[in-house]
Amino acid sequence: MLEARLNEAAILKRLLEAIKELVADANFECNEEGINLQAMDNSHVALVSVKLDATGFKRYRCDRPMPLGVNLNSLTKVLKCAKDDDVVIIKAADDADILSLTYEARNSDRIAEYDMKLMDIDADTLGIPDTDYDARVTMPSSEFSRIVRDLSQLGESVRIEVSKEGVRFVSEGEAANGNILLKQSEITTKAGSSSTKKEEDADEEEENEEDGEDEGGDGKKKAKKAKKEKVKKETGEDVSMNGEEEDDEEEFKADGEDGEEEQEEDSSSKKRKKAPAKATGKATKKAKKSKDGDDDGDLPDGVRIELNQHVNLTFSLKYLVNFSKSSSLSNVVQLMMSNDVPLLVSYEFGQGHIRYYLAPKIGDD
The missing domain is CATH 3.70.10.10 (Proliferating Cell Nuclear Antigen)
Incomplete structure (x- = not known):
């Protein structure tokens, strides 16, 4: 059953x-x-x-x-x-x-x-059989679909070459030739370093403000008081009433250092939240990627190449175009190659995987 x-x-x-x-x-x-x-x-x-x-x-x-x-x-x-x-x-x-x-x-x-x-x-x-592949290319499935679809308009075969330079797709037709090179992307590293730098800048700015608070003394209090009055005006409170301004000042002074630290913490926390905003957007994209089936959680627009040996093989574009239809299941595709061994095209998704094996073309066959 x-x-x-x-x-x-x-x-x-x-x-x-x-x-x-x-x-x-x-x-x-x-x-x-x-x-x-x-x-x-x-x-x-x-x-x-x-x-x-x-x-x-x-x-x-x-x-x-x-x-x-x-x-x-x-x-x-x-x-x-x-x-x-x-x-x-x-x-x-x-x-x-x-x-x-x-x-x-x-x-x-x-x-x-x-x-x-x-x-x-x-x-x-x-x-x-379990195979140790000489080259592994991880790339966006949409990019792979576009490449094989475009090159299939030119010829029947595509030569895939993986080297230190990147992964190259070459198709030679009767009327035109196509040559597409994808270099290894460093988007993940750049995004991470950018985020770290922004956080460091935010922390440094916070420290400078705290130092300025110790040195500034009365000037700092006056600036904060003016800011507080401005906020009250915007919210519609009457600051010019007799005695209220003095009460506010006394209340501010009564709070002392604690009040200043509290406002400083609020200000610095806002700055901390704003600093890594762009990185957070990319991190969300990255998490979504991982959920969809990319075990390594790379950014979908990145290309990663793992190379042990130079690989150069030719395949039928008709089959690759069929394989690329699986891009609706996963945003990431892996191409695994070794010389004189069938190409492995793998799509991982939440419920499992789909893998295609394609024999390379030899000579004019």
Whole structure:
């Protein structure tokens, strides 16, 4: 018995849209750890591997390992009947030939139920060996999508070269050539140092004010008194009434050093809050990034390159354009390469991951 409850139908819809053109029929292998899919395209050039962790579901139960053979185009049509924010409940009995999908609307009592016929698909699960890649490029998935889409207008292949200079995408067509270089970004470091510098400046300014308070004495008190009177005028209080001004002055003097320190602390705390404002905005963006699935939590517009050895390989753009459709699942993509080894394109998201393996082109093949 399988029962899986997913908070948002959008996850499954985006997942199916990303792989349906590569693979027609596939087995979803279900076990207590989650749901896995592994399939090759018809030409055996590309392999797709999907994992949905059991922890990514609101509720998950799988009594025993079971395959769910589905036609991906048919499943895509059934999923289109759900709204993006609908709760999806997937059910299948042991040895059943029917897959049940129930959509529960969040803001209404609408419940839609669909039954889909399962298929017997005889497919061998391929063992994917662990590989130590010579180059790893982490970049925004939107940037990767744009590059492969643009270069696919020029030619059928792209040469990806990773070196100390950066990662270069080169496509040569009959009418035009394209060459795009992405250098490693240092945005994270700069943002951090800028924030630290602003905080240090704020602290230094606060210290200077405290020193000035000790040296300034009466002048400081007069300035604060004038400021206080100005505030009262703005709020509509009558400062010119007999005796009130003197009372205020006496009250100010009675507070003594404590009153001054309190106002200084308020002033300095405001300055502290204002100083790192820009850095805070970026930090929020960074946190969102981490939540969406980037384990390292880099800024989405940054490019990071880890290089052990120079890599230079050529791939089919048609497949890369298909892979890039997974950018709707994650803001970050990782390209992992070694010479004479299939390229690994990996997207991590909250419920699991989707990985593509693409064999490089050799010579004119």
